[in-house]
Amino acid sequence: MPAPFTASATATKGKGRAGRVPRVPTVFEKGVNMRILTIVCLAGLTSALALPAAADIAAGKAKADMACAVCHGAQGIATLPNAPNLAGQPQIYLAEQLKNYRSGKRTHEVMGVIAKPLTDQEIENMSAWYASLQMELRESK
């Protein structure tokens, strides 16, 4: 992409150092600046969306053992036919679903009641615990 540089080089040619006028950034340079700006914005956004405090997986497991395992299984593989598996789901997804049940944005008569008293920290801890479980998938023959 040499064109913009060629143009600015031509502009200063012959005038020598003294006659040099401040260069207006070329379109190409503006493009680079925009890209840097975008990266900076994305970085800011990511930190704005960051989880409250570092999630405590052990605390999440302890809470889930007591409150969730009866339906979602001790390791996040559901024991009830109508309950979803939570093992290996992304932490962000699980936390969002729990917050949606808590706020009523997602409604379910059981999960709504269960999610109601959960704190943000408990939600992050349990989501981190389920997200930390790794599954191995095999195709059936």
Ligand code: HEC
């Ligand atoms: C009495 C059984 C039961 C218990 C206990 C229970 N759940 Fe659930 N959970 C369900 C059912 C049934 C659904 C499906 C609800 C729906 O259709 O929206 C569900 C859905 C969810 C979902 C959404 C999953 C998805 O794929 O969208 C999450 C997350 C979840 N439960 C987390 C928990 C956590 C964390 C606990 C413990 C604090 C818990 N559940 C306790 C029955 C239960």
